[in-house]
Amino acid sequence: xRDGTVEPxxxxxxxxxxxxxxMIDPSSGDAGRDPREAGRQAREFILDFDRRLSRFRxxxxxxxxxxxxxxxxxxxxxxxxxxxxxxxxxxxxxxxVDPTLVDQIEQAGYRESRAGLAGVPIPELLSSAPTRESAxxxxxxxxxxxxxxxxxxIIRRTPGLRFDTGGTGKGLAADMVAGSLADFPxxxxxxxxxxxxxxxxxxxxxxxxxxxxxxxxxMPHRFKLGRGGIATSGINVRxxxxxxxxxxxxxxxxxxxxxxxxxxxxVTAIGPTAVEAxxxxxxxxxxxPTGARKxxxxxxxxxxxxxxxxxxxxxxxxxxxxxxxxxxxxxxxx
Amino acid sequence: xxxxxxxxxxxxxxxxxxxxxSAALFVAALGYLGYQLAAGRDPALGPNATVAExxxxxxxxxRRIIRRRIVTTVVPSPVTVSSSTVSSGSAPTSxxxxxxxxxxxxxxxxxxxxxxxxx
Numbered sequence: 001x002r003d004g005t006v007e008p009x010x011x012x013x014x015x016x017x018x019x020x021x022x023m024i025d026p027s028s029g030d031a032g033r034d035p036r037e038a039g040r041q042a043r044e045f046i047l048d049f050d051r052r053l054s055r056f057r058x059x060x061x062x063x064x065x066x067x068x069x070x071x072x073x074x075x076x077x078x079x080x081x082x083x084x085x086x087x088x089x090x091x092x093x094x095x096x097v098d099p100t101l102v103d104q105i106e107q108a109g110y111r112e113s114r115a116g117l118a119g120v121p122i123p124e125l126l127s128s129a130p131t132r133e134s135a136x137x138x139x140x141x142x143x144x145x146x147x148x149x150x151x152x153x154i155i156r157r158t159p160g161l162r163f164d165t166g167g168t169g170k171g172l173a174a175d176m177v178a179g180s181l182a183d184f185p186x187x188x189x190x191x192x193x194x195x196x197x198x199x200x201x202x203x204x205x206x207x208x209x210x211x212x213x214x215x216x217x218x219m220p221h222r223f224k225l226g227r228g229g230i231a232t233s234g235i236n237v238r239x240x241x242x243x244x245x246x247x248x249x250x251x252x253x254x255x256x257x258x259x260x261x262x263x264x265x266x267v268t269a270i271g272p273t274a275v276e277a278x279x280x281x282x283x284x285x286x287x288x289p290t291g292a293r294k295x296x297x298x299x300x301x302x303x304x305x306x307x308x309x310x311x312x313x314x315x316x317x318x319x320x321x322x323x324x325x326x327x328x329x330x331x332x333x334x
Numbered sequence: 335x336x337x338x339x340x341x342x343x344x345x346x347x348x349x350x351x352x353x354x355x356s357a358a359l360f361v362a363a364l365g366y367l368g369y370q371l372a373a374g375r376d377p378a379l380g381p382n383a384t385v386a387e388x389x390x391x392x393x394x395x396x397r398r399i400i401r402r403r404i405v406t407t408v409v410p411s412p413v414t415v416s417s418s419t420v421s422s423g424s425a426p427t428s429x430x431x432x433x434x435x436x437x438x439x440x441x442x443x444x445x446x447x448x449x450x451x452x453x
Contacts, residue, residue, distance in 0.1 A: 010445050018453040023445070170453070192453030212451035219449065234452030266452050 009035035013043055015050045016170055017115035018192025022177070023207075025186040025199065035184065042177045042189065049173045053082050053165045055102065056113040065155060066102065066162040075148075075155045082165040083155055084148045085172045089279040095137030095254060096283045100146070102162035104257030109240055109248045119239040122215045122265060125247045126306055134288035135253035135260040166250075167282060170194040171231055171275035178274075189274070194231040196274035202226050213304060214266035220310050221268075221302055229274035233281035234266030234304070235259075251285060262288035265308070269301040 006026035012019055022042045024035035052061045061079050075083070086099035146163060147156040157163075165172075170191035178196040181187040186199035188207050197207055206226035210219040214236035223230060238250040253260040267285040271277030277299075284292035284303065292303050293313050300314035370377060 008445075021448070023448075188448060190448060190450070193449070193451045194453075195448065195450055207448055210447050210449045212449055214452055219447070223450075230450050232450040232452050237452045268450055 006032075006035065009039040011039055011043065013047075014115075015046050016054070016173065016191060017113050018170065020046055020173075020192065021188070021190040023188040023190075024181060024184050025201075027183075027185055033183065038181060038184065041180065045177060045180075046173050046191070049078065049169070049176070052076070052078055053169055054113075055164055055166065062163065062165060069159045071159055072149075072152075072154045072156045074153055077153075080148050080150060080153070080155060081176070082169060082172060083146060083163055085168045085275050086163065086165055087143060087146055087148070089168050089275070089282075090143040092276075092279060093283040095141050095143065096135060096286050097167055097279055098138055098141075098143055098252075098254040099164050099167055100142045100161055101138075101252050101254060101257060102164050104252055105164065105250065107257070108250075108252065108259055109242050110238065110250050114238050114240070117240075119237050120241055120247060122236055124241075125235065125239055125249070128245065129247055129261045132261050132263040132288070132306075133253075134262045134291055135286035136255040138254035138257075168275050168278055171196075171229065171273070171278035174274040175229070191274070194229070194274045194278045195225075196229050197225050198227055211268045211302060213308070213310070215304070215308050221312070223268075223270065225270070229271045229277035230268065231271070231274060231278035231281045232266060232268040233278070233285050235285075236265060251282065253286065260286050262286060263306055264289060264292060264303050265306055266304045267292055267296070267301060268303075269296055270299040270314075272299070 008026060009022065009024040012021045014020070020043075022039050024039055026032060026035045051057065054060045055062055055066070057063060061076060062082070065073050065075060065079065083099075089097045090099060142158075142161055145158045145161055149156060171194040174189040174191045174194055174196035177189045178187070178198050181189070182198060182200070184199050185201040186205055186207075187197070187202070189196045193212075195209060197209075203226040206224040209223045209225050209230055211221045211223065211232060212218075213220045214234040233251065235249040235251060240248050242248045247259070249259045251260050252258065262285060264285050267281045269277045269280035269284060271280050280295055280299065280301070284295040284301070287295060289303065289305065289311075296303070296313035298314060300312075302310055302312050304310055367377070
């Protein structure tokens with residue numbers, strides 16, 4: 001605080017295998033809450049979210065659910081919310097974003113957290129990747145075997161089926177924190193690239209959100225977002241070489257249970273919330289270029305092709321503004 | 335008593351002989367010079383230089399080379415606040431080897447940019 005003025009809150013910390021950032025603009029005057037206190041609570045919430053819903057922790061509530069052999073398992077509000085978000089993502093994408101592929105992702109080589117581990121360079125991944133093909137839903141659609149009963153506080157499912165909240169967890173965490181910050185003029189919650197923006201004055205003062213290119217690491221595009229969610233999904237970070245040298249990553253084709261090579265390196269999607277944007281981004285990447293254009297057409301976004309080209313889709317293209325380029329030409333006699 | 339002396343007088347060559355001798359000498363000299371020229375040894379150019387050597391002397395050409403240098407400066411677009419919640423901005427697309435776009439110097443107190451990236 002300086003001269004009675006509360007400064008904006010801006011803090012980063014590690015959670016959920018990524019870097020989380022919370023930004024809160026204070027209210028004018030003394031009536032509003034202290035953004036530092038709200039930021040501290042947001043941080044505690046996200047750390048607790050990570051502890052309870054990580055499939056990599058033996059003591060997490062999610063792991064307990066996956067180990068439980070009963071058909072009906074008592075579950076906390078948080079776990080039920082996480083499972084409900086995963087099921088909603090599966091329903092809205094007709095099973096393309098499938099939260100029940102735990103066995104398959106482990107067989108693909110993703111058994112432990114890869115936080116802090118370097119990925120595999122994109123050219124190396126692509127050079128030995130199989131034929132490019134868009135993903136399709138699993139014929140069994142095992143996610144339909146899960147049911148959330150809020151009245152009884154339970155999750156019902158066929159014993160032995162496991163659930164992974166990782167596909168929607170970061171977006172959900174950002175959205176849940178956003179619910180507690182709604183009375184601030186402007187806030188942003190960034191959980192590893194899955195971002196929720198809001199606040200009662202946010203529309204008039206949008207945030208600049210840069211999108212990182214999955215291959216070059218440059219920031220080829222900038223979105224201005226005053227409210228809602230934006231998320232990026234790509235094959236560049238959680239990627240590895242499997243035994244035998246074949247490449248793997250964490251975005252699976254539900255129909256095969258194998259990493260999906262759709263022809264896209266990454267997708268950034270805009271959505272009403274962070275978890276919806278995250279779902280759109282994953283579904284678009286799994287669908288390949290043609291399907292991605294359709295999925296992104298409503299809210300907008302961008303996709304990065306394997307040849308590294310960036311393609312804008314939907315509303316984003318309408319508002320695309322190229323940078324002002326100033327050319328200065330000089331002739332030098334040699 | 336006077337001894338008589340014998341005086342031997344040489345006869346002058348006839349005019350025809352002189353003319354023929356002169357003509358033959360002229361033809362011989364002309365033929366020799368012609369042979370030299372035909373062999374590439376022009377006596378007017380010096381004792382060791384041949385005509386071919388003289389012609390292949392390096393040419394000195396004064397040429398003005400103009401190199402056009404284009405300096406491109408990317409200036410961020412001015413902020414456009416629209417009534418809707420979403421807009422998008424600068425997009426110099428990139429490739430593996432593309433250099434990072436040049437950005438304007440940020441104010442000292444400006445927060446780090448918000449980045450959406452795969453994680």
